[in-house]
Structures are given as structure tokens and as C-alpha cells.
Amino acid sequence: MTQAAATEHHEPVENTSTGLNSRKLMMWAFLASDVMFFGAFIATYLVYRGKSLVGPYPSEILDIPITSVSTFVLLMSSLAMVLGLHYVKEGQKNKATLWILAVVVLGAIFMGFQFFEFKTFAHEGLTPRTNIFGTTFFILTGIHGAHVTIGVIWMAILAYGSHKGSLRPDSSLDLEIAGLYWHFVDIVWIVIFTVIYLISASDGPPLGVGPTIVH
């Protein structure tokens, strides 16, 4: 939360009752809170799966190969995150900056894919107002996208800090805490990808609804 507070830490062992850093502990608690936040949206998606009364249905519109690529990009950003933290701790400033920048770029590419996907879907006739699939799909992936955007901005600030030399081995906790958030957002995407793209890929109209409208 504060850049300044972390620079006060010179020792790995924290001077707290649990021995854990307070900011790190708070990030974990926040992630628990965020689990409930995403959990409620994902549960809603699952409950409403296959309940759309009109098309386009998931089987008609989801493009799994393209989304697999963007998922791969996002997963690679977590690898870059790990390497970035490693080099910050090692004190190798340039490599650290490079890898943190890679996180920013990969995150931005993922966002680009999502923007493209939203635009394509809208073009093909799926908006949040079209049917319950559209409602749940756009809000859930949109909320996730908002998380990624915040993460990209956060990582960009840290990349700048690394470049300027204020992100040093003794303040690597700043990056570690941002990394906890980044990995979490990544893991949530794995769940969303599974639930929306893999499980619902063949979802068509519910029983009793007429033939599929072809777009």
C-alpha cells in the first residue's frame, strides 16, 4: 500500500507478534475477501448456465483457441512475475526491470484479447442485455478484467520504481505483495476459463427452446 513503509524493512524477520509482515498478512486477508467476491460471481454463472432463452448461446460464440492463447499469455505473466521478484531480491536491477515490464506487457496483451473478444461478441449480437449468458459472461469476465487492469497499473508503477532504483532487495516486499495479487488474479482466470470456456463450450439452447438461431 505504501511504498515508503516498506523501505523501512531491512530484516526479513518481522517485529510482529506472528513474525509475519503486517502488509503481507493484510494482502492474504484481502485475497480471502476477493475469493468470496469472485466466488459469488462464478457461482451465479454456474447456476445460470444453460438458462438463456435466446441466442447467441455459448456453443455458437465462444472461440476457445483464441482464448487459450490469451490464457497462455496470462499464465506466462505469472512466470515473468516470479523471475522479476527473483532478480529484485538478487539486486540485478536491469533484469528485474525487464521481467516486471514483461508482466505489464503480457497483462496488457491479455487485456487486448479481452477487448477484442468483447468487441467481436458485441458485433455478433451478444451484449450483457441479450440473454442471461451475456449478462453473467460480461460481468464476470469484466470484473476479472478490472482486476487485471489494476494489476497492470500497479506493476507498471513498480517497473518504473525498479528502473529508478527505488525497488531494491530490501524493499522487494513491495513487489512480493503485488505478486500475491497478480498470481491470485491469474488463478481466478484459470477457474473462469475452465468454467466458462471449457465446461460450457457445448452449451446450446435449453430443452424446449426452438432451433438455434444461426449467426
Next chain:
Amino acid sequence: MTTKSLTFPQAFPRPKSSTGIWSWIGTVDHKRIGTMYGIVSFIWFIVGGIEAMLMRLQLSSAENDLIGPEAYNQLFTMHGTTMVFLVIMPLSAAFFNWLIPLQIGARDVAFPRLNALSFWIFLFGGLIINASWITGNAPNGGWFGYAPNSGSTFNPGMGMTYWVVGLNVLGVASIAAGLNFIVTILNMRAPGMGMFKIPIFTWMTLITSVLIVLAMPILAVAGIMLMTDRVYGTHFFNSLGGGDPVMWQHIFWLFGHPEVYILILPAMGIVSEVLPTFARKPLFGYPFVVFAGAAIAFMGWFVWSHHMFTVGLGPAANTAFSISTMLIAVPTGVKIFNWLGTLWGGNIRLNTPMLFSISFIAMFTIGGLSGVIHASPPTDAQQQDTYFVVAHFHYVLVGGALLGIFSGIYFWWPKFTGHFLNEKLGIANWALMLIGFNLQFAPMHWLGMDGMPRRIYTYAENMGWETSNLAASIGGFILALGILVFMINVVYSRMNKVMSGNDPWDGRTLEWATTSPPPVHDFDEIPQVKYRDDFWFQKHPETISEYHHDLHDDDTEKALPVVSDDADGHGDDHGHGGIHLPDMSYYPFILSAGVAIIGAGFLTNTYVIGAGVPVLLWGLVGWSMEPVNDPE
């Protein structure tokens, strides 16, 4: 930190003065923030009380036309919303703020500026919801906001939008405060204070904070869904688009039932502090009270559908939720026996705090028992949407949470201010509240049994409900008179100060070890803790052998050789020695103003959101660039 120069321009100098309005806006002191929480939520308490009194006036006779159905809907919605989110939760937060650092022997919470942020966002959130009165269209869909009645099809006015935006803003404040207190309690305990040596109120605060952090996001999800349904035309709760109104009930009560325990657990913690002090015995079965609290918090997640027995979820779901609801009565009952066991054989003094606490046990037991009755789906089918339910939850929320909070006010007032509240006025306050409360809500039990529905603005003359309703209305005004006596007491006690000294009640926990009121830095020297109720055993060492003969077996956690000396828990490695407190800051206020403007933007137009974003960013950037302490 000293190596990094500050480049962010400050629009005005950092607050330094300890008096005046700017010192309150810039404060990060947990005691001042606690005081502000207390004052603001008491003002909302008066507002919510007036709303209740208007409803009681309307219902005092049959076919009354004082208040029409539209206004009545707004009154019961705003009464519930106000009392839950703007009164009981923040009054508990006032106690958290004041007491947690004092009880665990710390100089402040873990994140003092975040704490200030929580308060300011809470303030703005309350103002947003209540601003709807001024625009003439207050929320009218009940505090539970059931879809589709809360959707734009059936509720086209702006009222429920205010409600959703306000609650989401308040949720941010609650989550931030919850995170703060979790970290504070885990990380900032005095040396030697293991988890099973912290005061029981601190335990209940920890459990409540965990519940807040896990439950409030679900309310946020419900709010976002309702908001997008209302404003952008999505279909979450719209059956024509494939959505399902029952989904709202599931999500809302998945939040709403843990919320009930968020409201009651702090009061249970207060009572668990008051009873041992005035019985002059340790709390009976401390670990049982702790684990019962944790069990309530855990099981509270598996009972939500008992609010929905009449929805038609089917016998399997109803049975499962019926069993879990009956089970959750067990840890609650354990606590009641713990309190009775604490009183048993004690050297009891019946001061005002004790009177409130004992009434808490009695009233909460009545409310708890009528709650177990609802756990049976066939019985509940008779009671759903009748005044019986109103009677039940007022017995646990007024007779429970509110009496517990008043007990805490009388108990800790000397610590907060340095002087007592007047005892005679206190007893009058207690007696009026207790009598008025029972006269108001006990008749609602039989009104409900007789079939009087909730949320109706009037009733027919020949139903036989007049006498009970009149009694309830008279009781309501007696209860209000009790609150008035409390306010008189506060003023009277301030004008005729009877100084209390540091430890007027022969207290047990660390807050009584420091001066009344405590200095800014709370403790001149961070206390070293050896026992549970350490302060008591320091004062009465002769009782140590009586209670701690088996300490070496009982001592589950070794004393921690840790000195948490810095107010923000980061340890004091400046090498300056002495006491470090975080400097004051305007940024929490600025950041919360940004959140409030963005919230208001959802109610007006997008340009306002655009105006809020720079304020928010100013707060965020300024905050992150500003060091906790200016370089000396």
C-alpha cells in the same frame, strides 16, 4: 525512507495541530476515530429511531391515515438499513477502534491511515443513502431489497439505486476496517500475549472482522448485480431474460446471515467483559466462549436458506437448513451457560453496565428461543412475514446487540472520558429501555401468531389487533424516553464530572492499566503479559495460585519475546528510541471523498464520476507517496 526524497506536491501542509477541525479530519488516532464512529452512528441511531417512532405512531390505531403506504415503505426500509449498517455495525466499530489497541497493549492499529479511510467512507456512505430523503424518493424495497420488487420494472424511482450505491460504498469501509483489525489483533499484541491470553472482546472482534471480510464482498456482488440490472438492463434477476429473482434471495442471505452474527458477536464480547468484572471472577470457560464464537461464525455460513423456507426450495434443502439452524443454537447456548457460570458464586455488583449485561442475557435468550422455533419449516411457514419474526429479530438486535452496546458504553465511558456516567440516570435509562422494549416487542409475538403481517401500513378495525399495537407503540415511546435519558445523562455527567480514576471497576484487561482518558500513545511503556487477565493478577497476585496452578500445562503458547514498539507495527528501527506515532494525514479524507463523488456519479451522471476519479487518484498517489512519518 530517508534516502527517498518526496516529490509529490502537497496542496496544503500536513496537519500538525492537535486541536481544531483539521486535526479531526487529518487524524489517524484510533481513539479519535472511535469517537467519531460513536458520534456519527449515534446521530444515525436517532434518525433510525425517529423512523421507527413514526411507524409506531401510524400503527397505534387501526385504519390510521397519518402515513400513507408509500411513505411507510420508505420508513421501514430506511429504518432497517439505518439500524443495521449505520448504527449497530459502526457502534461496534467505535468499540473496536477505541478498545482493540488498548486491550492488546498496542499504540495504534496496524494501518492507522486505512483506519481513518474506513471512517470517512462510512460517513459518506451513510450520507449517500440518506440523501435520498432530500431528493424525495427514499429506498422502499426493504432492507433486504428483494428482487424483482427492487428492480427497475417494479421500482422505477431512484430510491433503490441510492440504496445499492450507498451499501456498496459502506461495504468498502467495512472490508477495510475488517482487514485492519484482523492484522492488528494477529500482529500487534503485547509481548507475551498469546492468542489465548487476549481479552474475550478482542477475540470476538477478530471473529467479527473475519466475518466482515468474507461476507461484505457477497453484498457487493449482490449490489453490483442489482445495480447493473437497474441501470444497464442486465438480466440477473429478470425472469424474462432467463434470470431468477430467487437468486437475489440466495446471494443476499448468504451475506445476510453472517451479517446477523456480525451484529451480535461484538455485543457478546462486551458482555463477556462486563460480567467477569462485576462478578469479580474470571470468565467461566474462556476457551469455550472463544470456540463457540468461532463455531457460530463458521456455521453462520450454512443457515441462510432458513430465510427462504416458504420460497419452495423443496424438502431436501429445507431439511438441511433446518438442521443447520437448530445446530447453530448449540454454540449460542454454550455462551449463555458460560455467562451464567461466570455469575455463579460471584461477588456481584449491580452497577449500570452489569444491569444492561444481565438484561442482555435474558432478552437475547428470549430472542434466541423464538429463533429456534423458526428453524422448523412448517412452523416457519406460519410465521413467515408476520410480526412474530419482527418480535424475534428485535429481541436479538435490540434486546441483544443494543443492550450489549449500552452496557459497553456505561462500562468504558470512564475510560473514554475520565469521568463516570451518572448512576441514577443510568439506572433510569436502563429501566426505561428494558420496560419500553418489552412492552413494544413482546406483544408482537402474539400479533404475529394471530396473523398480523409485517410491512403493512395499516390494518382493519375488526382484527382484534388494536390493543397490542397500542401497547407496542406506547412501549416504543418509553424506549425512546430511555434513549433521551441517556442523552441527558451524557450532558449531565459532563457538566457535573465525577472523576473515575484509571481503574474504576477493578478491571481485568489492559485498557484499565493506562490513564483515563488514555494518552495519545496509549501506554507509556508497552506492557509485558504473563497471564490471561494479566492486569487483574498484577493487582491481585494472591489470586494467581487459585486460577493458574496449572499454568505450565495450560500455557498453549510460549511467551513471545517480541516488542512491537512502533505504532504501525513495523518495528522501530530508526534508532531514535522513544515513542513513534504515525503522523496525521489528509489523504484518507481525500481518497474517501473521491469514492463518495464516484458513488454520487452513479446516481447523477457520468460527468460526476469523471470528476471523482481525479480526486480518488490524488488521494491514492498522495497517500502512497507520503511517508507514515515525516523525516525528523
